[in-house]
Structure formats: C-alpha cells, structure tokens
Amino acid sequence: MVTLQLTRVSARYGRRAILEDITTPSFQGGQVVALLGPNAAGKSTLFRRILGLIKGDGNVAINGTSAERPVAYMPQDTGAKAVLTVYESVLLARMQGRSLKVQPEDLAQVDRALEELNITSLGERDIGDLSGGQRQLVSAAQALVQEPEILMLDEPTSALDLNRQINLLTVLRRLADERQMLILVALHDLGHALRFTDASMVLENGRLIACGPTEEVITPELLRQVYKVAARIEPCSKGRPQLIVEEAV
Amino acid sequence: MMTETTTAAPVSQARAFYRSQVFRRQMILAALVVALFFSLCVDLALGPARYSLGEVIAALLTPQNVSQQARVILWEIRMPVALMALVVGASLSVAGAQMQTILSNPLASPFTLGISAGASFGAALGLAFGVAIVPAAIEFVVPLNAFIMAMFTAFLIHALSLKRGVTVETIVLLGIAMVFIFNSLMALIQFFASQEAVSAVVFWTMGSLTKATWPKFWIALGILAAVMPLLARHGWALTAMRLGDAKAESMGVKPRALRLEVLVLVSLLAAVAVAFVGTIGFIGLVGPHIARILLGEDQRFFLPGSALCGALILSVGSVISKIIIPGTIIPIGIITSLVGIPFFLFLVLNHKKASW
Numbered sequence: 001m002v003t004l005q006l007t008r009v010s011a012r013y014g015r016r017a018i019l020e021d022i023t024t025p026s027f028q029g030g031q032v033v034a035l036l037g038p039n040a041a042g043k044s045t046l047f048r049r050i051l052g053l054i055k056g057d058g059n060v061a062i063n064g065t066s067a068e069r070p071v072a073y074m075p076q077d078t079g080a081k082a083v084l085t086v087y088e089s090v091l092l093a094r095m096q097g098r099s100l101k102v103q104p105e106d107l108a109q110v111d112r113a114l115e116e117l118n119i120t121s122l123g124e125r126d127i128g129d130l131s132g133g134q135r136q137l138v139s140a141a142q143a144l145v146q147e148p149e150i151l152m153l154d155e156p157t158s159a160l161d162l163n164r165q166i167n168l169l170t171v172l173r174r175l176a177d178e179r180q181m182l183i184l185v186a187l188h189d190l191g192h193a194l195r196f197t198d199a200s201m202v203l204e205n206g207r208l209i210a211c212g213p214t215e216e217v218i219t220p221e222l223l224r225q226v227y228k229v230a231a232r233i234e235p236c237s238k239g240r241p242q243l244i245v246e247e248a249v
Numbered sequence: 250m251m252t253e254t255t256t257a258a259p260v261s262q263a264r265a266f267y268r269s270q271v272f273r274r275q276m277i278l279a280a281l282v283v284a285l286f287f288s289l290c291v292d293l294a295l296g297p298a299r300y301s302l303g304e305v306i307a308a309l310l311t312p313q314n315v316s317q318q319a320r321v322i323l324w325e326i327r328m329p330v331a332l333m334a335l336v337v338g339a340s341l342s343v344a345g346a347q348m349q350t351i352l353s354n355p356l357a358s359p360f361t362l363g364i365s366a367g368a369s370f371g372a373a374l375g376l377a378f379g380v381a382i383v384p385a386a387i388e389f390v391v392p393l394n395a396f397i398m399a400m401f402t403a404f405l406i407h408a409l410s411l412k413r414g415v416t417v418e419t420i421v422l423l424g425i426a427m428v429f430i431f432n433s434l435m436a437l438i439q440f441f442a443s444q445e446a447v448s449a450v451v452f453w454t455m456g457s458l459t460k461a462t463w464p465k466f467w468i469a470l471g472i473l474a475a476v477m478p479l480l481a482r483h484g485w486a487l488t489a490m491r492l493g494d495a496k497a498e499s500m501g502v503k504p505r506a507l508r509l510e511v512l513v514l515v516s517l518l519a520a521v522a523v524a525f526v527g528t529i530g531f532i533g534l535v536g537p538h539i540a541r542i543l544l545g546e547d548q549r550f551f552l553p554g555s556a557l558c559g560a561l562i563l564s565v566g567s568v569i570s571k572i573i574i575p576g577t578i579i580p581i582g583i584i585t586s587l588v589g590i591p592f593f594l595f596l597v598l599n600h601k602k603a604s605w
Contacts, residue, residue, distance in 0.1 A: 051499075053498055069501060072499075073499040075496060075498075075499045076495075078492075078493045078496060080492040081603065081605070082488075082491035082546050083541055083546040083602075083604065083605070084488070084491070084545060085266075085267070087266065087267045088267070088545070088547055092485060092488050092489055092492075093489075095485045096485050096486065096500045096501045096502065097501055098485070100484050111263065111264055114263060120263050121263075123262070123263025123264075124263060124266045128603050142496075142499075143499070
C-alpha cells in the first residue's frame with residue numbers, strides 16, 4: 001500500500017520561505033487527509049513541493065508504489081481556453097508521457113473518470129464553454145484519469161454548488177475506501193473536513209501547526225488561533241460533530 | 250454516485266463522439282493531402298509553356314515517356330520551385346503553430362517574433378554592401394546572412410526569456426521590439442545603399458519562390474523532416490501547454506524546458522525558410538489558425554494539419570501569382586497576404602465556435 005511521509009520539508013521562492021520544517025506521520029492508501037489553513041498559508045506550495053515541482057530541503061518519501069508517476073495533482077482553477085473538448089482534455093491528461101497512439105484502455109479510463117464524477121454528458125463540450133464548477137469537475141477527472149495512488153486536489157470544491165461539493169467529496173471518500181487511494185485535499189470548509197476526512201494538516205504561515213485525526217485537530221482553540229473565529233463543535237442529532245461559528249474575532 | 254444524471258448520456262456516446270471526431274480529422278488531413286497534390290500539379294502546369302494536367306501527371310509518373318523539353322521544364326525548372334512552395338509553407342506554418350502554442354498567443358509567428366525581420370536585415374547587408382557574415386559561395390551569401398541573423402534574433406529572444414520574471418507576454422513584446430529595431434536598420438541600409446541595391450532589397454523582402462533550386466529545396470526539406478518528429482514526440486505535452494503552465498505542470502510537463510527546446514526547433518525551421526525565399530507574409534500566422542479551425546488543438550492532428558495548411562496556402566498562392574497577370578509572376582509574398590488574409594477573415598468570421 002502506498003504511503004506518504006514528509007520529514008522536515010521546506011520550500012522557498014527566492015529568499016522568501018514559504019514552507020518551513022514540515023514533518024508528518026506516515027499517511028497511507030485509503031486515507032483522506034484534509035489540508036487546512038487560511039489563504040496564503042502555503043497549501044498550494046506544499047502540493048507543488050510534494051509533486052517535485054519546486055525544490056527545497058527535507059524529504060518527501062513516497063513508498064510502497066510501483067507506479068512511474070504515483071501522484072496526480074489537480075491545481076486550483078486557472079480557466080484556460082483551448083480548442084479542445086472535455087473528452088480530449090481528459091484524454092490528454094491520461095496520455096502524458098505515453099506514446100501518440102491511444103489504446104482502448106486509455107479511452108476506457110477516460111470514460112471511467114468522467115462517469116465517476118458524473119460528467120459524461122459534458123464529454124462533447126468545448127472546455128472554453130464550461131462554467132467554473134464544470135471546469136473544476138473536469139479538472140478532477142484529469143487527475144483521476146491518471147490512475148494515481150496518491151491524489152492531491154487543491155480546493156476542488158471552491159466553485160461547486162452545495163450538491164456538487166457533497167457529491168465530489170463522497171466520490172473522493174469512495175475512491176479512498178474502494179481503490180485504496182491516498183487523497184490529500186485542500187479545503188476551506190471545516191464542516192466538510194470533519195465529515196469526509198480521516199486526518200487533517202493545518203498550515204499557518206508555512207508552518208504545520210497541527211496534524212492528526214480530524215476530530216482531534218479541529219478545536220475551538222485552533223479555530224480562534226488560525227481562522228480568527230469564535231466557534232463551537234457540537235454533535236448533531238445524529239451524533240456527528242458539527243461546527244457552529246459564532247463570530248469573527 | 251453523483252446525482253447530476255438529468256442530462257447524462259450513456260458512456261459510449263462521449264467515446265463515440267470522440268471517435269467520430271478522430272475519423273473526421275483523419276478525413277480532413279487526407280483531403281488536404283489530395284488538395285495539395287492537385288495544387289502542385291496545377292502549379293507545375295502553369296507557366297510560359299502550358300501543359301495539361303494529364304501531361305503533368307504523365308511527366309511525374311513516367312518521366313521517360315514525355316518529351317525532353319517537357320521533362321526539363323517540369324522537372325528541372327518548375328519542380329524545385331513548386332516543391333519549395335510546399336516545404337516553405339509547411340515550415341513557416343509549423344513554426345507559427347508552435348510559437349502560438351508555447352507562447353499562448355494567437356499573434357505569435359516567425360514575423361511577430363522578429364525572426365523574419367532579422368533575416369531581412371541579414372539579406373539586405375549582403376545585397377546592399379556585399380557583406381558576408383560568414384564566408385560562403387556567392388550563391389549562398391544572402392541566404393546564409395539571412396539565416397544567421399534569423400537565428401541570432403531567435404537566440405537573443407531565448408536568452409532574454411531565461412531572465413527571471415520574464416513571462417510569455419514579455420517574450421512576445423521582445424519580438425515586437427526586434428521587428429522595429431530591424432525595420433529601422435533596414436531603412437538605414439536603404440538610405441545609404443545605391444538605387445539598384447535598394448531595388449534588390451525591396452524585391453527580396455517581397456519574398457519569391459523563383460530563387461528556389463534543388464539544393465536549397467533539399468536543405469529546407471531536410472530541416473523540416475528532422476524537426477517534425479522532434480515536435481511530434483512532444484505532441485501530448487504541447488497540447489497540454491495550451492491549458493496553461495500550471496495545468497501542464499500538474500500533468501508532468503516541464504513548461505520552461507519544453508518552451509526553450511521548441512523555440513529553438515521552430516526558429517530553425519523559420520530561419521531556413523525565410524533565408525531561401527525571403528519574407529513570405531502571414532503563412533506562419535494564418536496557416537495554424539486555419540488548421541486550428543479545421544482540426545482543433547490536439548497536436549496529433551494540429552501539427553500535420555498546420556504543415557499541410559501552410560503548404561497548401563503557399564502552393565495555391567504560387568498558382569495565383571502566375572495567373573493574375575499572364576506572363577508575369579507576381580512575388581508570392583504579395584499574393585499570400587492579399588489572397589490569404591481575406592480568406593482567413595472569412596473563415597474566422599464564419600466559424601461558429603471559438604477558434605482561439
């Protein structure tokens with residue numbers, strides 16, 4: 001089973017340190033891990049650092065994998081335009097590093113990724129014509145089609161309506177449970193984190209200030225310190241922990 | 250399972266659409282090849298001595314069975330010119346296509362990046378003052394000057410683009426700056442040069458296929474044949490570049506390295522083409538846009554499509570340049586812009602979908 005562990009990982013742009021000394025326990029396939037923190041905390045940089053797109057001190061250890069590119073990454077939405085259909089753009093993600101000849105297996109994987117996210121009906125549409133939310137689901141399909149063992153998604157729900165947010169997170173949960181994927185997902189909605197993730201990492205100013213089981217990490221103290229809000233966490237009538245925000249402080 | 254099933258199609262429909270799209274594109278590429286062959290034959294048939302298409306095809310397939318005169322005219326005089334049109338058109342169009350792709354700019358082309366202007370300056374140095382930047386046989390002084398200045402321009406842009414903080418937008422801006430610098434230098438040369446030299450320079454910048462010879466053709470073809478597979482190798486990565494650097498990176502593409510390699514390759518293509526036939530306007534801009542409208546941006550189709558569209562435009566341009574005023578071959582550079590641009594605008598304005 002795939003594992004991911006960070007040891008004293010840091011990253012800098014020029015002289016400015018973006019990530020400092022981040023050490024995590026070993027995450028493993030089947031887990032959904034939330035990456036939390038306010039804007040500009042270093043969440044995207046951490047994803048890019050894990051992917052090897054930026055260099056820095058420390059060690060990113062990915063073990064127990066036989067895949068050539070075990071990690072797939074869905075970046076934040078950039079809204080690019082190109083004369084490509086949704087189907088082509090997902091196939092494109094699948095074919096990187098492969099030969100020019102498309103195999104039936106590749107098309108089957110594209111079908112599967114679109115079906116998984118229930119956007120098969122978008123297949124024939126030009127990517128330039130999509131709404132922000134549709135783009136985000138297509139982007140998730142582009143990551144999924146690579147059949148990764150570790151899937152990293154940077155704020156995948158930011159442009160989705162509530163229905164699609166829940167759906168996407170349900171799909172991610174299922175991918176972790178059924179395919180033993182390790183999923184790292186940057187989220188702003190702590191309620192989603194409480195409901196869908198096993199563990200959470202909280203970044204603030206490039207430092208990891210909390211890491212562990214989500215229910216233990218998200219506390220009123222942390223919310224006050226990191227998110228600058230007064231909040232309570234109470235079980236709902238079904239016993240699930242719920243986040244109730246009182247006010248900004 | 251997600252619940253957005255109201256408009257969901259069966260899985261096979263998206264794939265079926267994709268397959269039909271691939272088939273349609275293969276047909277378009279095949280049609281372009283046929284059109285190209287037809288245009289080549291017409292181009293060969295036209296000239297002071299006219300031949301029917303049947304005679305041309307007979308001379309192509311069985312040269313030993315046609316008259317000595319027809320063989321010489323078709324094979325020795327017209328063939329290198331007609332074939333040069335194809336190779337130069339393809340080279341310029343592919344160069345423009347990949348510049349547009351890696352710089353994410355619909356205006357990028359060998360011309361807007363200053364590569365053609367650099368070549369013109371090099372050629373003008375040779376034509377006006379007999380300056381050879383490197384010693385060469387007299388026949389090759391002008392093309393070699395043009396080539397060296399074109400590559401110099403390209404490398405200058407590459408070198409500047411490696412500086413920190415230089416974005417793709419800045420690279421295009423640098424190219425435009427190059428165009429203006431070289432245009433001023435050209436004006437300076439023309440100011441000091443003799444009347445005859447000025448005419449020679451002006452004629453060169455109009456672009457003309459009549460300078461083509463077999464050796465020049467083989468060189469241009471060799472470069473094109475060498476560069477195309479190198480570009481095709483990066484087909485998926487180049488297509489991904491159009492989604493933006495961040496997206497391409499997330500798919501495992503290294504945008505900076507790819508951009509550099511492709512810029513060098515296409516500069517070579519453009520420099521050779523311009524060096525041999527002079528400035529032939531707009532093919533590098535229009536060829537790729539037509540290919541994009543016809544075939545989309547999947548490089549498996551867009552790359553050969555750009556080459557074929559460029560070749561076809563220049564070949565048709567060559568035909569038109571012979572028939573507009575019978576007995577006179579108008580410089581091809583004039584024709585491609587005059588005829589190509591209205592056709593291009595017609596396509597862009599009538600195309601229902603976004604074409605960039």
